[in-house]
Amino acid sequence: MLVGAITWYVYVDQKERILKNTVANYSYYLEQRNNLILALLSPTVSDISYLARQRSVRKYSGEKRDIELLKEDMQLMAMSNQDYKQVRFIGPDGRERIRFNWIEGKLQSVPDSVLQDKSDRYYYRNALELKPGEIYVSPIDLNIEGGQIEVPYERVIRFATPVYSLKQKLLGIIVINQYLNGYFSQLSGENKKVNKHFMFLNTDGYWLMGPPNFPVFGFMFNNLANQNFAHYFPNAWGTISSQAAGSVYNDNGLFVFRHVSIANDFINGKQNNLNNLISDPQNDWVFVAHLKKTDIAQLLHLRVLLWSALLLSALVLFFITYFISRYRYKEQLYIAELNSLNEVLEDKIDERTRELTEANRELQSVNEELESFSYSVSHDLRAPLRHISGFVDLLVKKNQEELNEKGKTYLRYIKEASSEMAKLIDDLLNFSRMGRAEMKMVRFDMSSLVGEVQKAIERDNKERDIRWHIESMPEVKGDYALLRQVWYNLINNAVKYSSKKEYTQIDITCEVDENQYVFSIRDNGIGFDMKYIHKLFGTFQRLHSDAEYEGTGIGLAIVRRIVNRHGGLTRAEGAPGEGAVFSFSLPKA
Known part of the structure; x- marks a missing residue:
């Protein structure tokens, strides 16, 4: 049982290590995807902000000359990125004034007769509520033309910003419809072994991008209304939807996830130092890397090693038990004899330890008494020695005329001897202090x-x-x-x-x-x-x-x-x- 317990412990420990390393690797991968999508969207924010500040926009009056100037600036911006599939300027009444479309690789200006009323579109209504300089960012969905979803599917995100005159009068709304199919291809990257596990979800758990066996943009199709992540993986979705980042390991495998929010990651300065974006709440996306248990090769190898180790341990345990049973009786005799000898030895050791402890205590006490005595004697001798030296000085000073040469010589000897003794006492005190002073x-x-x-x-x-x-x-x-x-x-x-x-x-x-x-x-x-x-x-x-x-x-x-x-x-x-x-x-x- 001990061998089995140790083997199981090693298995669990290695399993946790493998899962921990796998989570760390895919967490780093998801962080890279996060940085990539924010970097891909960053130029669009800069472009629409730049266009909204142009003189042709700020002084737009609706006259032909102003329309031509604004068209020139919009055309220049639209030509900088073919993913800007539609760039439009909408008047305060909701009708398009100017629109450029990329069609079959060519940028075309839409005739006035084809311009549409966009007053009922959500991005237009949301942009009307913004202050000067603010930019509305829509959710990612599929492009709709003529009331129908465009085929082949085109993922699209919209950026809209209001334009005000120098006197703060609303002139209109600039809107960029940016197609994202190319960007999503970059998100999937070139490492197919890793990217086959990558999922891009919205906050309701619908796939915006994922493996081919899961439906994308189910929220836009009536027959796929409940085909989301929570439907396929209900046990994992509770944790994923409630935490900013982490991992879940259950019967469906390993899920490593990370929430991506334009409101937190993009707006708060991590990407552009911009605080003027008004992001739709549905732009809080979720990146998930899903690995089935069979996708983690190290775990499969570990299970094989576990069963092999358990089998080998069982065989080893059988032979050990066999040999132990043969020598059990002799072992018991040896143990009994050793116990008897140990008891005698322990008694002798205890007795000797008590003797040594007592001797050490007495020696320490004697040393402390000698140290204290030395210090006290040296300290107490200083006062009478000062008196001797002082009286010798007084005797020489006040009775010098009454003393003969021999008396003066004797006093000099006394003075020199007292000085020498003072040095000895000072040195003795210093020596005593060296053993008593606390070391720093x-x-x-x-x-x-x-x-x-x-x-x-x-x-x-x-x-x-x-x-x-x-x-x-x-x-x-x-x-x-x-x-x-x-x-x-x-x-x-x-x-x-x-x-x-x-x-x-x-x-x-x-x-x-x-x-x-x-x-x-x-x-x-x-x-x-x-x-x-x-x-x-x-x-x-x-x-x-x-x-x-x-x-x-x-x-x-x-x-x-x-x-x-x-x-x-x-x-x-x-x-x-x-x-x-x-x-x-x-x-x-």
């Missing part, structure tokens, strides 16, 4: 930090000849202030212990390992004997006297504590008289 981890450029410390060192040693070689540093994550202290202590030591050289050479490099950065500071100073390496990073440990090099011996201890808190390591190498190399590592963030 941020990302920063290590090159900038090294450059900042370099400038500080140079300010403090203006009389020294320091020669630098600094490689490019990476971006790291750490506490900026604490790592600045690390760099300052290490570089300052390098400068200090090379002070007796003719010049100081400082080389700063960075090596990148798989999981860490290793930073190194090399100097040409006095170096050290490696047998004392264990003392270097200890608290108040010094390898040279104060007379040679001043200091308290706390700097490297602070370096190690800061680096350890960042998860890194410190090390040093050197030889007497040959300089030293101090390195520390930081993990990659």
Whole structure:
């Protein structure tokens, strides 16, 4: 059952993936059809707007000269597109004043005797309600001539706009009947494998274009009044008619759909930046791509794989069951023995864990007490030390004449000793703070930090000849202030212990390992004997006297504590008289 469940899960997952990819592909295809039809209609909107603004239209008076001028402009526009099958100018009373027809590839001006009364046509009545500059766009239907549907069928859409004089008097209506058969051919495109699934519906679900087994323009024929999409696919139409875009998958196959609206897509600026179109509500069309289940080849292959996998799984399950039953008894014995051993082992592990936890808790408590004690002692010693130093200064200032040379010398020793002790206390406090301060981890450029410390060192040693070689540093994550202290202590030591050289050479490099950065500071100073390496990073440990090099011996201890808190390591190498190399590592963030 588990194998079957897994197989079924894989089947359902792959099926959903296939359907999702198919929906995405056809959704993109429908979006292309949407953009194409809007692009095809865009020039017509521009042409009728351009014609309505012409001087021959705006100053039309009905006189012969004005009629000829208007005819010339209408003829020029009609000749620009043979799909403008009829271009007419209708007077305010509804009668045609001028009309051009494309007949058998030739543009012809219709004689006055043949001009018709169009006052009862819906596009004329709708155009009368428009303001100057607005354009009415009709639904797509079949062209009717003499009360009969033209054969062969000609899909047509009408654009109409009112024309007003300079004094806002209605002069007439310009109407373009645009035939769409050629445009629909472009919509169907050249990819027959894809386009055979394409359907173009109106909002009532009637086909304006579709596969040959479905009737088109059924709303214009009495015998096809109910032959629409809802009649053939009622389960899918409910979703398609109520949502702007999406997909439906049922027993009839996969339906991917998208609503196309001149009111939303064309008027609101997606195509022409025009807001002056008055589109008929029936121009909210629906594009549908319908694929039967047999049209989705990947699903057919997936079903074959499903049954093959289930059959194979059944065979495998049979053999597994057979072998399991043979070794069931031995397995139970082994399990019982292992359980017994596990219980003993778990008891020992629990006991050892309790011991380690308790020891760790005691060690942590001792460390915290030592840290607190160190901080308190260092802090509390500062006040009496300030008193000693202060009273020595007063004694020297007010009783200098009463003191002999030996007394003055003793006071100087006391003053120097108190200053040295103050330094030790300050360093001890700093060392204590390094373990107590909260770290503020941020990302920063290590090159900038090294450059900042370099400038500080140079300010403090203006009389020294320091020669630098600094490689490019990476971006790291750490506490900026604490790592600045690390760099300052290490570089300052390098400068200090090379002070007796003719010049100081400082080389700063960075090596990148798989999981860490290793930073190194090399100097040409006095170096050290490696047998004392264990003392270097200890608290108040010094390898040279104060007379040679001043200091308290706390700097490297602070370096190690800061680096350890960042998860890194410190090390040093050197030889007497040959300089030293101090390195520390930081993990990659």
